[in-house]
Amino acid sequence: MHAIKSLVIVGGGTAGWMAAAFFAKRFTGCAMTITLVESTEIGTIGVGEATVPSMKMFLADLGIDEREFIQNTQATCKLGIDFNGWWQQDTAFFHPFAMFGAKIAHIPFHHYWAYLRAQGQAGPIDDYSLPAQMARANKFALPKDEALDIARFNYAYHFDAGSFANYLSRFAQTLGVKHIEARVTHVLKNADTGNISTLILNNGKEIEGDFFIDCSGFRALLIEENLHTGYQDWSHWLPCDRALALPCAHQGYIPPYTRALACTAGWQWRIPLQHRHGNGYVYSSHYISDDQALAELTQHMHAKPTADPRVIRFTTGMRNKCWNKNVFALGLSSGFLEPLESTSIYMVQTALATLFTYFPTTADNIALSTKVNKILAEHNEKLRDFIILHYHLNQRIGMDFWDACRAAPLPDSLSNRIEEFRATGNIRFNDLDFFQISSWLAMFSGFQLLPQYQHPKILHTNKTLIIQELQQMRNAIQRVVRELPEHHQFIAKNASLT
Ligand code: FAD
Known part of the structure; x- marks a missing residue:
């Protein structure tokens, strides 16, 4: 071979x-x-x-300048996600890309916070998060490397998908990627190995390849169509199966966060x-029709649509193997959880990154593909658990979709995490967990799930001192927020707003 x-x-x-730019x-x-x-x-x-x-690392790795990216993709900054109505209607919490608070005397902040919160002596956990407060005030500035724990945060972007693909296309072609515009109509396989060998295009041309x-x-x-790899259906855990997409005109301001609003049979972004x-609107077609979903979606929009609504159908889950023979599935062909935490x-x-680390010398390498498939499956399962948690902990009682989500059995991996947090206040994770302590904590606290355990050290600490410490954190955050520019000012400085 x-x-x-x-x-x-x-x-x-x-x-x-992304693949073309990365490999080029x-x-x-x-x-x-x-x-x-x-x-x-x-x-x-x-x-x-x-x-x-x-995403910032992806751009940096390619050597793409942030400002150029913002200018070319209509991008804005994202400090996290504002969850509206998820625990109960008319409640809200924020999932920031940052730790909450700062350690006090070697004990993680959330232990102190949970202890005081249970006694009504601490504010909502968002009060101790700089990005959550920046988001509420529509402020944005780049994080400072030397900042104190309390002022450290991370951020991501929102961008126009079409402009991003065009931008990366130019980038990749400059590095030598050959671009062919045509439809693949047939696929030929090697009779001995079953590997894919050639793509036949609608213009009559053929493309041979070693790895696809x-x-x-x-x-x-x-x-799937050619290698019949199979799919693990996760819709018993993640029941949404449709999305209605409907862009609208600018609403006069640019929030530095995504909003996820819980709705009748799913949620709206x-x-x-x-x-x-x-x-x-991401929804379950079992609980709402497309027409009803459209009516609900437009009811929550405050500006005119700029395109016709589009219904997208999907089944949550993942491909049995991302890598099968000499084919590696990437993006939606490898599976889809749903867009709630922007994880695709x-x-x-x-x-x-994983494929490149284990890149094969010859097309068939079962040892490498088995390893890669295992790693990616584990990544996906961890993301899946985190997303299921959002549905499971809801208290939107009396609404059919939400009642069913609350009652659905959980994967053991998720039940164990919830139980561990409830019993000990701890959240354990490893290298394959993208969502770490602060993210799980944002969910648990947003859904009012507090641990039943207090670390003994807390009980030995003077409570007045802890209250003061939390108060100081809150004040320090407010001081920083007051000094920051509005998000639209940051964007205007980095891009020409159209
Ligand atoms: P596509 O964009 O569908 O591209 C498929 C490509 O294959 C096209 O170029 C098409 O022309 C080509 N093609 C297909 N058949 C042929 C053929 N026979 N011959 C030649 N070419 C062919 N992800 C996030 O990270 N954040 C989000 O906020 C987010 N929101 C989402 C919301 C929804 C409702 C959905 C459905 C997905 C969302 N995703 C999100 C996922 C994200 O859209 C995808 O992961 C990402 O766009 C990658 O898509 P893709 O390139 O795999 O597929």
Whole structure:
């Protein structure tokens, strides 16, 4: 079997162009050709506009300047997600990309906070989060490296998916990626190995390849239609199966956060960009019709739609194997959890890094593919658990969809985490957990789940001192927030607003 010298990517959506840019950069100077084929006739999904902070690393890794990125993709900054109505209607909490508070005498902040909160002597946990308070005040500035614990935070972006793909396309082609606009109509396999060998295009041309990256979206052209890899359906845990996307005009201001509003049979997103707001309703078709979902979505929008509504169907879950034979599935072809925590693009990034770490010399390498599939499955399962938690802990009692979400059995991995937190106040994680203590804590506290345990050291500490310490943190955060510019001022400085 010969060494891999040609990489063929099918699909030119976010996943396809991220892969092209990433591998073009990684294989610069190597005898590796990279070809991307996409059908503009089929088009891309066109949603997927909110990210997590790892996107900054992706850009930095490619050497892309933040300002240039903001200018080319209509991007805005994201400090976290504002969850509205999730615990009960008319309640809200914020999931920031930062720790809450700061350690007090070697004990994590949340132990002290939970102890005082249970006695009504501490404010909501958002009071002790700089990004949550910045978000509430519509403020934004870049974090400072030397900042005190209390003032450290991270951030991500919202961006226009089409502009991002175009930008990466130019970037990748400058590095030598060959771009072909055509539709793949047939796929040929090697009769002995079952590996994919050739793509036949609608213009009659053929593309041969040693290794293929399937970025064909939900269609999963190579990994499923041709290799029949199979799919793990997780809809018994994550029951939403449709999304209605409907962008609207600018609403006059640019919030530095995504809003996730709980609705009758799912939730609604609002993603602010420089030139418009992305809106959408993610719902379960078992509990609401498309027409009812559209009526509910528009009722919560305060500006005119700028396009026709689009219904997107999906089944939550993941492919049995991301890597099967000489095909690696990336993006929607590898599976979809749902967009609640903006994790898909992060998974594209993680999958690319993992594949490169274990990149095979020849097409078939069962030992490597088994390893990679295991790592990616574990990543996905951890993200899945975190998202299920949002539905499970709701107290929207008397609403059919939410009652069913609360009652649905949980994966053991998630029940164990909830029980451990309830019993000990601790949250354990490893390298494969993207969401770490602060994120789980944002959820537990937002859903009013407090631990039943206090660390003995807390009981030995003078309570008045702890109250003062928390008060000082809150005041320090407010002082910092007052000094910061508005988010729209930050964006205007870094991009020309249209
Ligand atoms: P697509 O964008 O569907 O691209 C598929 C490509 O394959 C297209 O270029 C198409 O032309 C090509 N193609 C297909 N068949 C052929 C063929 N036969 N021949 C040639 N080319 C072909 N992710 C986030 O991180 N954050 C979010 O906020 C977020 N929100 C989302 C909301 C919704 C409702 C959905 C459904 C997804 C969301 N995602 C989000 C996920 C995100 O959109 C995707 O992970 C990302 O866009 C990658 O999509 P993709 O490139 O895999 O697929």
